[in-house]
Amino acid sequence: MDKLNYKYLKDELTLEELSELKKKVNTMSDAEIEQDLYKIWLEEESIPLSIGEEYFDEMKDNIDTIIGKKSNRLSFSVRWVQVAAAIMLPLFIGLTIYFYQQSNIILTQEMIVSTGRGERANITLPDGTIVSLNSDSRLEYLPKYYNKKERKIYFQGEGYFQVHKDRKIPFLVNARGILVEVLGTTFNLFVRDKKDFAELALEEGSVMLLSTVSNKKVILRPHQIAKLNHLTGDILVIDDNCIQDKSAWRRGDMIFRNTELLEVIRAIEENYNVKIQVDCKDCLSDLFTGTLPANNLNEVLEIIERSYHLKSIITGKKIHLKQ
Template identity: 30%
Template sequence: MDQERLYTLLTREIANELTPAEAEELQQLLQQYPHASYIREVFTKPWQETSYGSTPEQLQQMQARHLQRLQAATSSAATITDDVTTTTPVRRLWWRVAGVAASIALIAFTGWKLLYHPATQPLPLEKLVTSKGTRSQLLLPDGSHVWLNAGSKLNYPPTFAAGQPRMVELEGEAFFEIATDVNRPFRVKTKSFTILVLGTSFNVRAYPEEDSAVTSLVNGAVEVQLDQVGQQKVLLRPNEKLTVPAGLFANPDDARLHENETGKLQIPIYKQQLTQVKDSIVSETAWVKNKLAFKHLELEKVTALLEQWYGVEIGFHNEEKKRLYFTGMFETDSLDEVLDALTSTGSFTYTKDTRGKIWIE
């Protein structure tokens, strides 16, 4: 509604009808909508200069030309002549000029409103959320397939615009199989990086509570953009993964980062091969096949996987146990069966409290 009020006040200003209170209100609205200042200048200054800066002879000439246009547009010349031949021709001419200016200004502001405030607002994003202990699948509007892991959230549009990049936002973990569309590259945005894709399959793990984010490429090719402006990118090839500090986009002043002599951020990144656990099972994407797999992984990170997989809470009474390493693959096993398999190594034990929380001893 502020925009409609702005149009009204600007029209009144052009017609020289503003009250002092309205002039103050107009200045406040122009600060809120700065794009209007330019149009205001264009459509007020010339008319004011024409009306107030012209000589009486020039004004009479303008009036005569205006009368000719009116007479050509109507069959009642006498009525028109009576209307305009008054004792104050200069004042009536100003009001006619102001009326024309007001009409032009209204047209201009209608265009401005459509340009900067289109009537058709972008459709709200769809949202897919999975709680801990659950996983879900989704077919995107372009035919791309997404598997969403436990405790994750994916924001995506109800439809992808023609000729525009396909953009989704991820918090958590997801596996993507992207439908190829060279005219609409695919983008996955997280708080740590943006992944630029044409057509491929890859995994992204970017949970907000974890200290790192990982992109794992199965096939195709992706670029991982590590800064907001797109100057620093890392190309991944099949069977490679990239690990970066979590929250790079959300925390650009992170103390772990510093600029080199070229002014670019030095980001601690790690490019590695995907981890083969057994046969064709890769730990980074095993969850898509409902397999819980890890290889030479710290117990602290293993318990994080178990919390997401089974929807439980696990803590440590003995902090030293966090640095134990384990390898395993489980498919239909219950949580107790997994924990019993891990404790069979004799390296730790566990208990449950009255709330059901598991404690590593």
């Protein structure tokens, strides 16, 4: 504590030391503060004060005068508590201003959560909304404005949203070429920069999806999928009784139903961050239906090998599938 006190009076504290000093002061009793300050008082001549010695001497004289006027019946302990209060007041004021400034800095900074290839993450927003991020995804929002008049985030990648219901404050997702507005709902959103489409699969609640390219707007009901063309802004809405397949990645699965093998291969590449070359006659246009694990590449390759009579050769992150 002595070292921190001296460094504070010399205005040499780092941010971490200032935080440590605040914690220690909050846990100390009046008697402990009295002892520390009394020791500093006795050694004050050896301390170079950043506030100026003349100011400090004047403050000390004023304190002595005030204490003398009170009464000689005041105990030594009480007198030093008064001294401690007078000396610590600037410290507490300084700490209050510092932490107020730090909280304002945090509020004005943009909060960003992102995942790399093969990574996943969960985030709970200030209003209680839960977002699960698939690999290579990014979510941003401003704490200062979030949950005031609106709950607005910026998003890219793939995410599963469980939006906390609040009829007074809408939840807005601003992504590439689209704006999603909800009050409280559950949906999976797919918006990647390298894809020419965005897709929203609604499990529960109601969602308004707007194309910022064409200004076309649709309102989705549960078990519907909206597929938006980034180039034209057109939105196609289809009913899907297997809507939860779209968020199967959260359970560690990749589910395909009558999907061309080429698209399956692209999904495997994206999920595992690998490059796959397939040598087979016309097999890439074959339709594939099945479930592949999202966390076991060897098992995925074994399923593909058996289904299409292929053999895989792995070299680092490159995979060659050939007959």
